[in-house]
Amino acid sequence: MEFDYIIVGAGSAGCVLANRFSENPSNRVLLLEAGGKDWHPFIHMPAGLAKLASMSKINWGYETEPQQELNQRRLFWPRGKVLGGSSSINAMCYCRGHRKDYDSWAQGGAKGWGFDQVLPWFIKLEDYENGASDYHGTGGLLSVQNLRHTNLLSGKFIEAAVQAGFNRTDDFNGPHQRGFGYYQVTQKNGRRCSSADAYLRPALSRSNLEVRTHSLAEKVLIESDRATGLIYRRKGKQQTVRGGHVILAGGAINSPQLLLLSGIGPADHLRKHTINVHLDLPGVGRNLQDHLDICTLRASKEPITYDRLNEITVGLRYLFGRKGPGASNVAEAGGFIVSRHAQDDRPDIQMHFVPALLDDHGRNILPGYGMTIHACALRPESRGQLTLKSADPGEAPAIQPNYLSKEYDRKMMLECATLARKIYSQETFKPYIGEEVFPGAKIQSEEEIMAFIRQKAESIYHPIGTCKMGTDEMAVVDPQLNVHGLQSLSVVDASIMPELISGNTNAPVMMIAEKFAAGA
Ligand SMILES: Cc1cc2nc3c(=O)[nH]c(=O)nc-3n(C[C@H](O)[C@H](O)[C@H](O)COP(=O)(O)OP(=O)(O)OC[C@H]3O[C@@H](n4cnc5c(N)ncnc54)[C@H](O)[C@@H]3O)c2cc1C
Structure with a gap:
């Protein structure tokens, strides 16, 4: 075993996880990111965000399937493909949502995720310019400031x-x-504070953390009922890495896609694409929601x-x-x-x-x-799904939000x-x-x-729900965020939210990662 933790995706969640797991010097941590480094100045100058949507090198640039209720239009779904993930291209609005959003998660089966349980993790991640209170924290790694x-x-x-x-x-x-x-914004002294700025950069000097960019995870390796590593592609070559715990943090589109490519999902759908079924998990890719x-x-x-x-x-x-x-x-x-x-x-x-x-x-x-x-x-009733178009990891999945x-x-x-x-x-x-x-x-x-x-009408970029947390038959992960029916495999990103929260989704995703990393 080369690593204790292999994390797929250096986005809002993945950077938090990489930092927290590498805090313990005895953990060996690998962070894989399909995109490159976040060097572009428009990422860091806040108003540069106006240009980021059309930069294909740092953006997955997804499109939905034609939308029946929207004149058969395909909607543009930008997602960050770079260190920091979508937190490197987002609009920096800092929002948590409403107390009842989380209480509703808990009532739906996400035990331990009610507002009173998640608030301490929001407070922990914050370094809030206006000072600490019952609702805000100071001294955390994520800088939250006034414009x-x-x-x-x-x-x-x-x-x-x-x-x-x-x-x-x-x-x-x-x-x-x-x-x-x-809006309060995720900025530090007038500069974007992405998850990479807040969590990854301070951890980069740790010798037990390795970051591999331009590395696309293609398949989770499963032996009997345990994840044992990954196959990923870097510079055109397939490579294999072994690890004790595999954590998918690829976001609401890529994490379910990777599960499906790995033979974890609705069995009939996997067979249609001649993918070997490891686990028939009907909820993978379902329950797609967006604002x-x-x-x-x-x-x-x-x-x-x-x-x-x-x-x-x-x-x-x-x-x-x-x-x-x-x-x-x-x-x-x-x-x-x-x-x-x-x-x-x-x-x-x-x-x-x-x-x-x-x-x-x-x-x-x-x-x-x-x-x-x-x-x-804020709380639409339409539910969609994400399915494979092919078994090729390089091909985007079919995104059907059913707006x-x-x-x-x-x-x-x-x-x-x-x-x-x-x-x-x-x-x-x-x-x-x-x-x-x-x-x-x-x-x-x-x-x-x-x-x-x-x-x-267009997306305001908050897809969630495709690997939902819960205990019912459509749940993909349990309230500890471990994939149902498998050992050593977790999903930690926007895909695990069972329902949309009433606001922007970046801070809630970072909270999810902080809470998971603490084993809370
Ligand atoms: C344009 C835009 C504006 C937004 N504005 C706001 C806002 O103002 N406020 C707010 O709170 N939220 C906003 N959001 C939403 C918020 O940024 C996202 O909900 C959040 O970043 C999602 O975090 P995540 O960790 O789930 O995924 P991401 O942050 O998208 O991270 C996923 C990472 O995994 C990588 N990855 C994916 N698949 C693989 C693979 N197979 N192998 C290796 N790496 C992989 C990706 O390249 C990416 O870096 C916005 C989003 C966008 C796109």
């Missing part, structure tokens, strides 16, 4: 939301989540948005003092709304405000200046678009905003708005 630069319009957005009847909050992660305000998002765009009367920034001036200002728009995560402000459709006191809609015209993930540059309200329903397949989800998306317009229509916004770019003033009836949603 160093915000646009005037982000402040106006918050004011308009208050004028529209919503409350103001300074902390979405305090005792109450609802309300509007600025679908609709953007409402308005023109800005003044050229004060981030649409046409002078890159040299912004770059220089950032370089000398980490100040100015370069330090912005672009999605600066937001809010959590308890809508009229809410089933309890939990917010069921989240908004992100971007002081720029954002279309097609920033890949379609629109003329002029403007702003965007993103709105998504808007439930009436409730369609109703919620209509509410999202309506509430965005309500905020734009407030007096305080009027001096700043011009005509509506999307959906456009002519689009008024419910049918017209729904047609706009079908044409324009």
Whole structure:
């Protein structure tokens, strides 16, 4: 046995695991990452994120299957393929979700994952700029700070939301989540603080930790009922590595794909691809959930948005003092709304405000200046699945989220678009905003708005659930995150969440990894 722990994927979860397991000098730890090093300056300068979606070298750049309820469109699903994983390309908004999200996990069979049990791990990972409290920690490895630069319009957005009847909050992660305000961000002194920055870099000098980049895990080796190692591909060559415990942290798409390629999953599906069945585990790849998002765009009367920034001036200002728009995560402000459709006191809609015209993930540059309200329903009912297209590890799996397949989800998306317009229509916004770019003033009836949603809704990048934790027959891992029916094989990433949480998913994934590594 060469290693005690082999970790697949140096993303939000994988970097936490690599750090925690290598803290003990007697553990030999291997971290495999399919992508390369995170050297690109746009990863580290927060506003660089606008460029990251289209950089194919650091992005898996997945596409879904055609979506029946979205005019047969294939939706773009960026995922980080680089040290730090998706935490190296995400928007840095720091959110935990709502207390009831975790209590609902626990009630569904994820024993030990109720809010009171997970809160200490959130607090442990944090180094929070505004100080420690019952809800925040200091001295942790993940730096959580206030934005160093915000646009005037982000402040106006918050004011308009208050004028529209919503409350103001300074902390979405305090005792109450609802309300509007600025996001706290995973940044350190104006620089992105990815999971690689926070957890991997401080551990790199340890002689018991080895990181192999450009290494794609292709198959978990199983002997009788035990994982004993991995086959992976590096520089075109297949290699084998043996280990005491194999931990998959490849994210909600790649971890279930790797299980399927290894003969762990629904037996009939595996046989269809002539894969030897090691374990018939029907839940692998099922229970796929994501936050679908609709953007409402308005023109800005003044050229004060981030649409046409002078890159040299912004770059220089950032370089000398980490100040100015370069330090912005672009999605600066937001809010959590308890809508009229809410089933309890939990917010069921989240908004992100971007002081720029954002279309097609920033890949379609629109003329002029403007702003965007993103709105998504937080707990959709639609469930999808992830299946293999072939037994070739180099081929992307079929991603079928089945967006808007439930009436409730369609109703919620209509509410999202309506509430965005309500905020734009407030007096305080009027001096700043011009005509509506999307959906456009002519689009008024419910049918017209729904047609706009079908044409324009996109993922806001929170796929989860494909190796869900629990004890029922569709659960893939148990509450200790070990794969049911096998020894020495665990999954620790966004795929184990049984249900979406009410917010962004990076911090919850890091919490999951901290809790697992402590054996708690
Ligand atoms: C564009 C974007 C914006 C987002 N914005 C936010 C935000 O503002 N706030 C927030 O909280 N969340 C945000 N998210 C979501 C959040 O970043 C993810 O939920 C989280 O990073 C997922 O963590 P993970 O560990 O499950 O997977 P990842 O972080 O995706 O890590 C998986 C890693 O495994 C590697 N890997 C995969 N398969 C293999 C293999 N076979 N062999 C070797 N390596 C492999 C990948 O290359 C990757 O590095 C965003 C996501 C994206 C894509």
